[in-house]
Every structure is written in C-alpha cells, then in structure tokens.
Amino acid sequence: MTVKCVVWDLDHTLWDGILLEDGEVTVRPAVLDVIRTLDERGILHSVASRNDHDAAWAKLVELGVAEYFLHPQIGWGSKSEAVAEIARRLNIGIDTLAFVDDQPFERDEVAFAHPQVLCIDAAEAASIPELPRMNPRFVTADSRARRHLYQADEQRKQAEQGHRGTSEEFLAKLAMRFTIAPAQEDDLQRAEELTVRTNQLNATGYTYSYEELDAFRSSPDHDLLVAELEDVYGGYGTIGLALVERGAEAWTVKLLLMSCRVMARGVGAVLLNHLIRQAHSAGVRLRAEFVPTDRNRTMYITYKFSGFRELEQRDGVSVLENDYSRVQDDPPYMTVLVKG
Amino acid sequence: MATDAKARIAHYLSGFFPVTDLKDDDDLFALGFVSSMFAMQLVTFVEHEFDVVVENEDLELDNFRSIGALEAFVGRKLAATAAS
Numbered sequence: 001m002t003v004k005c006v007v008w009d010l011d012h013t014l015w016d017g018i019l020l021e022d023g024e025v026t027v028r029p030a031v032l033d034v035i036r037t038l039d040e041r042g043i044l045h046s047v048a049s050r051n052d053h054d055a056a057w058a059k060l061v062e063l064g065v066a067e068y069f070l071h072p073q074i075g076w077g078s079k080s081e082a083v084a085e086i087a088r089r090l091n092i093g094i095d096t097l098a099f100v101d102d103q104p105f106e107r108d109e110v111a112f113a114h115p116q117v118l119c120i121d122a123a124e125a126a127s128i129p130e131l132p133r134m135n136p137r138f139v140t141a142d143s144r145a146r147r148h149l150y151q152a153d154e155q156r157k158q159a160e161q162g163h164r165g166t167s168e169e170f171l172a173k174l175a176m177r178f179t180i181a182p183a184q185e186d187d188l189q190r191a192e193e194l195t196v197r198t199n200q201l202n203a204t205g206y207t208y209s210y211e212e213l214d215a216f217r218s219s220p221d222h223d224l225l226v227a228e229l230e231d232v233y234g235g236y237g238t239i240g241l242a243l244v245e246r247g248a249e250a251w252t253v254k255l256l257l258m259s260c261r262v263m264a265r266g267v268g269a270v271l272l273n274h275l276i277r278q279a280h281s282a283g284v285r286l287r288a289e290f291v292p293t294d295r296n297r298t299m300y301i302t303y304k305f306s307g308f309r310e311l312e313q314r315d316g317v318s319v320l321e322n323d324y325s326r327v328q329d330d331p332p333y334m335t336v337l338v339k340g
Numbered sequence: 341m342a343t344d345a346k347a348r349i350a351h352y353l354s355g356f357f358p359v360t361d362l363k364d365d366d367d368l369f370a371l372g373f374v375s376s377m378f379a380m381q382l383v384t385f386v387e388h389e390f391d392v393v394v395e396n397e398d399l400e401l402d403n404f405r406s407i408g409a410l411e412a413f414v415g416r417k418l419a420a421t422a423a424s
Contacts, residue, residue, distance in 0.1 A: 167356055266375020301383055302376040304399040305369070326369065
C-alpha cells in the first residue's frame with residue numbers, strides 16, 4: 001500500500017544536531033528535498049520527536065518548514081504512541097505510515113508496537129523517494145493539494161470544537177455544496193486513486209484500474225458518478241465515487257465510496273440517497289453489493305439506515321435491496337447539485 | 341434502570357437534534373436527514389454506553405428509530421447478555 005504520511009524524528013534526522021544541547025541546528029538539505037518531493041506527490045508529513053514542544057515548534061517555524069507538518073507530536077511520550085496518534089488524527093490506517101528516525105531503539109519500539117509501519121533509518125533518508133511505496137500510481141490535482149485540504153479540515157475541526165449548539169447547526173454554518181456528476185475523462189485518475197486509497201468508506205473494497213473505469217464511463221449499462229464537496233473553508237476536492245450497473249429491472253450499486261476526510265459530513269448517505277431517488281423514479285429496483293471488511297462498517301450502517309435489506313449472500317458478497325419505504329430529501333444544511 | 345437508560349439515550353440525542361424535549365416515540369429519522377456519521381455514532385454510542393454488541397442483524401431502523409425503540413432494543417440486548 002502506498003504510504004500516505006511520513007513521520008519524522010527531529011534531532012539528527014530532520015536537522016543536524018540536538019536542539020536542546022546545541023541550540024543552533026540546520027535542516028539537512030537532502031531531507032528537505034525529500035519532504036518537498038513527497039509533498040508534491042500528495043504524501044503528508046508529520047513529526048514524532050522527544051523534545052521540548054514549544055522550543056522545537058518555534059525552531060520548525062524559524063526554519064520555514066513548519067507548514068509541512070500535520071499534527072506534530074513533540075513531547076516526552078513514546079514514538080509508538082505518537083505515530084498512532086498521528087494516524088488517528090489524520091483518520092488514515094496505521095499501515096499507511098512511514099517513520100524515519102536515526103536511533104535503532106526508536107525504530108524498534110515503533111516496529112514492535114506497529115509492525116505495519118514502514119520504519120526507515122535516517123541515514124537512508126535521501127533514497128526515500130525511490131521506494132515503491134512512496135510512488136503513487138497517479139499524481140492528481142487532489143494529491144498535489146492534499147496537505148492544504150487537510151489543513152482546511154483542521155480549521156473546520158477547530159471551528160466545530162468552538163461551536164455551541166447541535167451538529168446540524170454547525171453543518172448549516174459550513175454552507176456545503178455537494179455536486180454529483182458523471183465522471184469525465186480527467187476525473188478517472190482521481191477515481192482510481194479513490195478506489196485504492198479509501199478503506200473505511202468503501203462498500204465493496206473493489207478497486208478498478210483507470211482502463212476499467214474508462215470502459216464503465218462509456219458503457220451504456222453503467223453510470224460512473226463522481227462527487228465533489230466545497231464549503232466556506234474551500235474545496236474538499238473529488239471525495240466520492242459511485243458505480244451503478246443498470247439492468248432492465250434492477251440497478252446494482254457495485255461501488256460506493258467516500259473519502260475518509262468527509263466522513264463527519266454525512267455525505268455518504270447523500271450520494272446513496274441520490275441513487276435511491278433516481279432508481280425509484282426510473283421504476284426499477286435498487287440493489288447494492290456489500291463486502292464486509294474490518295473497516296467498512298460505517299458503510300454497512302449507511303446502507304441499512306437508508307432502507308436497504310439483505311437479499312442474499314453469495315461468495316462473501318451481500319446483496320442488499322432498497323425497500324423504498326423511506327426516500328429521503330437532501331439534508332437541509334447542504335445544497336446538492338446534480339449535473340447531467 | 342429502565343428510566344436511567346432512557347435518560348442516557350435522550351441526553352445523547354439532544355446533542356444532535358435541535359429540539360428541547362424529544363418525545364419517546366418521535367421518529368429520529370423523520371426529524372432530519374440521517375447522515376452516515378450520525379448512524380455510525382449512534383451505533384457506537386449504544387455499544388459503548390451499554391456494553392452490548394450490535395450485530396449486523398440488529399442494524400434495523402426499527403431498533404434505532406426513537407428513544408423508546410432504542411430503550412427497548414438495549415433492554416433486549418442486556419437481557420440476552422444476562423441470560424447467556
């Protein structure tokens with residue numbers, strides 16, 4: 001799996017020297033190159049350092065590199081806890097993290113607690129961009145903007161924490177616009193990237209290649225839809241994908257997925273709701289395939305609470321069917337635009 | 341115990357719905373749009389708050405539709421746990 005975030009130690013890793021002993025430290029130019037290269041590819045960065053938080057953060061700001069690091073963990077706790085906290089805050093799987101440290105003890109401690117984390121010796125840092133797991137198949141507009149998308153999310157979270165009132169009142173303040181449109185050719189790289197990156201909100205776990213998606217796009221028996229979201233804090237990019245197979249009597253949702261970043265916005269149900277209404281007005285049944293994994297329970301609940309019932313199970317695939325007992329309107333706190 | 345469970349459920353739901361007194365049989369799913377996040381949070385709340393496991397076959401709207409439905413569902417799950 002492609003690495004989504006690289007977690008850096010500071011002393012003798014990001015910079016030469018030990019901040020609290022030497023005072024003056026300099027960023028290793030090779031490491032800075034690596035950070036910029038990966039940032040361009042849409043791979044995020046964070047920090048796990050045993051250090052005085054305020055002094056280390058002030059140094060990162062002074063060195064002009066602080067903007068690269070999301071949810072930095074600087075303090076006196078263990079590095080295994082730090083990387084777990086970063087994965088939790090970013091809402092990504094711990095198996096998509098890499099950890100770079102000059103000290104074997106720290107790498108062993110992280111590797112022991114989290115065998116899925118890719119641990120790298122700081123001495124090898126310059127060659128990180130060549131590792132296969134650091135090379136996403138496509139670099140899309142969304143991947144290049146990924147750091148900024150996460151930073152905007154952080155602003156939203158802080159606004160939400162400061163908000164008094166119900167969650168729905170907060171969502172109304174965001175003035176969200178959700179756009180559903182047939183996938184165009186230039187959406188396909190991002191669509192493939194979504195099928196590969198998304199685990200928690202993927203109903204079937206099917207991944208499709210660019211070529212397969214392109215074939216569905218032009219197939220008369222399929223609808224390939226992409227969803228975008230924006231709000232007062234800016235765009236979230238292309239965050240959802242649905243693939244519907246149109247049969248004469250029933251349509252089948254083969255794929256429904258949403259980026260983890262928008263989980264709290266409830267948009268999975270909005271896209272599903274759109275499909276329910278379309279199938280209902282076309283006078284066909286709506287079925288959906290679901291393959292349970294240890295991560296996608298949210299999607300199962302979304303289906304069940306949207307009026308789907310299990311019809312049958314075959315080869316590990318559950319087939320659900322909507323009973324049309326509850327065809328919802330779009331949420332009042334969101335504008336939904338459907339393009340033809 | 342029964343009223344206690346009801347109070348805990350009502351208190352939890354008050355954070356989501358802009359109504360001051362939710363009645364026992366008010367249909368939560370008719371009150372507003374049900375987001376994926378709310379659905380997941382509600383299921384997780386029931387599991388953690390009452391220490392029960394919500395199985396796939398329990399994931400029916402009728403178990404989660406209202407304060408009364410949730411209270412009855414939690415009661416059935418706790419009774420089943422106590423019996424086994």
